[in-house]
Amino acid sequence: MEYDVVVVGAGPAGCMTAKTCAERGLSVLLLEKDAEIGAPKRCAEGISMRGFERAGLEYNRRYIAQEIDGAVLWSPSGKSVVMQSEESRGYVLERKVFEKYLARDAIMAGAKVMMKASAVGLLKRDGEVGGVVVESMGEQEEVKAKIVIGADGVESKIGRMAGIKTLNVLKDYISGFQYEMAGVSNLDMRKIHLWFGNNIAPKGYLWVFPKGDEISNVGIGIPGTENEKKRAREYLDEFISEHPEFFANASPIEVNSGGVPVSGYIKESFVSDGLMLVGDAAQMVNPIHGGGMSTNLYAAQICGRVAAEAIGEGDTSKERLMQYEREWRETDGKRMEKLLKLRYFLENLSDEDFEYFADVLSGEDINNMQKGKTKFLLKMLVKKPKLLLYAKRFLSG
Amino acid sequence: MAAVCDRERCIHCGGCVGVCPKDAITLRETRIEVDSKRCINCGLCAKFCPVGAMRIEDGV
Numbered sequence: 001m002e003y004d005v006v007v008v009g010a011g012p013a014g015c016m017t018a019k020t021c022a023e024r025g026l027s028v029l030l031l032e033k034d035a036e037i038g039a040p041k042r043c044a045e046g047i048s049m050r051g052f053e054r055a056g057l058e059y060n061r062r063y064i065a066q067e068i069d070g071a072v073l074w075s076p077s078g079k080s081v082v083m084q085s086e087e088s089r090g091y092v093l094e095r096k097v098f099e100k101y102l103a104r105d106a107i108m109a110g111a112k113v114m115m116k117a118s119a120v121g122l123l124k125r126d127g128e129v130g131g132v133v134v135e136s137m138g139e140q141e142e143v144k145a146k147i148v149i150g151a152d153g154v155e156s157k158i159g160r161m162a163g164i165k166t167l168n169v170l171k172d173y174i175s176g177f178q179y180e181m182a183g184v185s186n187l188d189m190r191k192i193h194l195w196f197g198n199n200i201a202p203k204g205y206l207w208v209f210p211k212g213d214e215i216s217n218v219g220i221g222i223p224g225t226e227n228e229k230k231r232a233r234e235y236l237d238e239f240i241s242e243h244p245e246f247f248a249n250a251s252p253i254e255v256n257s258g259g260v261p262v263s264g265y266i267k268e269s270f271v272s273d274g275l276m277l278v279g280d281a282a283q284m285v286n287p288i289h290g291g292g293m294s295t296n297l298y299a300a301q302i303c304g305r306v307a308a309e310a311i312g313e314g315d316t317s318k319e320r321l322m323q324y325e326r327e328w329r330e331t332d333g334k335r336m337e338k339l340l341k342l343r344y345f346l347e348n349l350s351d352e353d354f355e356y357f358a359d360v361l362s363g364e365d366i367n368n369m370q371k372g373k374t375k376f377l378l379k380m381l382v383k384k385p386k387l388l389l390y391a392k393r394f395l396s397g
Numbered sequence: 398m399a400a401v402c403d404r405e406r407c408i409h410c411g412g413c414v415g416v417c418p419k420d421a422i423t424l425r426e427t428r429i430e431v432d433s434k435r436c437i438n439c440g441l442c443a444k445f446c447p448v449g450a451m452r453i454e455d456g457v
């Protein structure tokens with residue numbers, strides 16, 4: 001078998017890359033090792049309106065579970081700050097359906113999909129990556145390709161096989177645990193809810209993302225370094241039992257977990273001769289909230305376009321493919337670097353600091369902070385010398 | 398010694414694969430596989446696991 005492009009992994013990143021390549025006339029094979037696209041779900045299913053629209057997607061009630069018009073941030077003692085602006089609008093998706101539709105879009109554009117098909121090795125051609133070894137239903141075969149695209153998520157082996165350092169370090173790798181629950185009550189179900197505090201979710205946060213019909217994703221993410229003595233799962237169970245006002249009548253209907261890479265993105269190169277990495281495989285996740293779909297789908301569009309252009313020119317060298325990496329670094333990459341600094345700043349906050357913020361910050365302030373507009377923070381922090389010190393460190397770099 | 402996965406607890410999210418410095422862990426569809434020849438017992442997978450399914454065990 002021979003294709004222009006083989007994409008490994010049919011998550012959001014892989015499906016979108018396959019679609020983009022196929023739309024540009026390439027022959028594309030998309031490999032998925034599991035028996036189902038979209039499952040198991042390792043996600044709270046939230047995506048901003050901006051991220052959704054930027055990916056060229058349209059409203060579809062089959063996979064949009066709930067429209068979201070804002071976010072509520074909760075301090076450790078239960079004070080809340082409401083964010084409600086154009087930027088905080090979004091959707092909670094039904095990812096098991098959403099991803100199948102992304103795969104469908106790739107297929108409609110001309111891509112071929114192979115299920116229960118695992119890429120287990122790389123083929124070499126004149127020193128470049130020239131395809132993959134596929135294992136499917138107990139049989140192995142070689143698939144040649146001009147470019148191999150690793151969209152194989154946090155378990156990425158493709159990058160490692162090509163000698164790219166894709167290893168996650170515990171401090172920049174979130175240990176995530178979640179229940180999808182029915183019966184959560186007393187929360188505004190048109191907003192996502194985030195709780196902060198060092199006894200609730202140290203250096204991370206805990207969330208409720210509503211999906212409509214009294215169903216919600218209730219989860220937690222904390223850095224791997226915080227997960228040793230007490231597990232993400234234990235923190236979440238404790239919170240649920242301590243908040244009967246929300247959970248007294250709720251029970252889980254699904255259990256999820258996963259690792260979230262929050263380094264910003266792989267700092268060393270994530271392309272090589274005949275090979276590109278995209279999505280979680282390249283750690284392209286928003287370091288503040290751990291959402292990966294928006295950034296992954298955006299990167300996938302660049303990745304697919306550059307792959308098509310490179311193949312059109314007959315040059316699939318690392319140098320040529322670097323265009324993808326440069327475009328990413330100059331756009332979302334820059335944003336991710338800022339947000340990574342913001343995350344390190346937030347990680348230093350004590351519960352007392354969270355309470356202070358809940359008292360003085362408005363939803364709009366927090367929105368500005370997320371966009372990297374942070375000058376106002378300094379003014380506010382003059383009263384808190386310790387915080388000012390942290391803030392200066394992250395504002396200056 | 399090597400890392401072992403408690404299949405009763407594991408929900409095969411594959412998160413541990415991403416922190417293994419020796420590439421000793423693989424997520425098969427519904428099962429974590431540890432290559433005990435590669436494993437160096439660093440314990441990073443055990444530290445990361447959200448549900449406490451990975452641990453380092455003697456004599457495996």
Ligand SMILES: Cc1cc2nc3c(=O)[nH]c(=O)nc-3n(C[C@H](O)[C@H](O)[C@H](O)COP(=O)(O)OP(=O)(O)OC[C@H]3O[C@@H](n4cnc5c(N)ncnc54)[C@H](O)[C@@H]3O)c2cc1C
Nearest residue numbers: 009011012013033044045046119153176258279280292293
């Ligand atoms: C608890 C939790 C909550 C989250 N919440 C959100 C959220 O609310 N919003 C958001 O945007 N993001 C969220 N994320 C992050 C988001 O889920 C990821 O960023 C996103 O799924 C990454 O997409 P991907 O396509 O890069 O990888 P994945 O979705 O992981 O897809 C990779 C695919 O590759 C397949 N694969 C792997 N190896 C091979 C191989 N060798 N051969 C063939 N196939 C292979 C896998 O089976 C998988 O289907 C969350 C993550 C976690 C863990």
